[in-house]
Amino acid sequence: MRRRHLLLAPLATALPAAAQVERVLDLAGARITLLAEPGFDEAQLQAIEAWVRRGAQAVAGYLGRFPLPQCELLLQRVPGAGVKGGTTFAEPEPYMRLRLGQDSRAAHLADDWVLVHEMIHLAVPRVPRSQNWLHEGIATYAEGAARVRAGLNSAPRWWAELARGLPQGQPRAGDRGLDHTPTWGRSYWGGALFCLLADVQLLQRSGLRQGLRQGLQGLLAAGGSYAVAWPLRRILEAADAAVGQRTLIGLYEAMKDSSEPVDLPALWQQLGVASATGEPARFDEDAPLAAVRRAIA
């Protein structure tokens, strides 16, 4: 599924006020106002509510709290079953809009990653469009880590997803670095690759005590969220400062203009991740960075 994320959208794209089912959910220290297009039956609405609670709790578990004290979640009712896409907006208050199949039941929502992805966007300040790779990278990477942590996905499945997905984030011919190559692969998976490398380095340098998760928690504590627009460097510096390192800025300097690929096979070997197509990953607990891998997920 193509992952989309826009900074602005006309208000007309919001649901018409007269055609909404509204539920206010107080959870994970936040108030989420759920606005759904009419047509979902009561059993569906209950499944939707449980799905939103699960997602919010996974995000709060990873970040220490839900990223915003309150926000709206708009659900558009579309043909089919399951989540058909999501977008996070700020206009002027942050809100999420997801397209949800009209035939969706609890089973279709059990494996969904889109809602958690959008909720992670809420934890990162808005950036210039050309640097959207950081936003999509954090949302892609932290969504996975948060869902494993919450028991919504297994570690072997997630590492296999990373092993399958991250090669799409490698530079291709004509690449000019993360800041200058706004392709789908470089934005989502190139950004996620940046996050994985950052997490590994942060954990290594802190004796496994602090990784990207603690950096993102520090970013939130410093006032960073989707409610504000910050330069990319300020975001990375706030996360670095929270863990007393310069790892994120250093990695950014190394990758922003570089078309040098990352040696992923070597990284998997060091982390002790072996994966075959369609299979959950197998782990080598004797690998040099096996402890880092366990600390990540």
Ligand SMILES: [Zn+2]
């Ligand atoms: Zn996104």
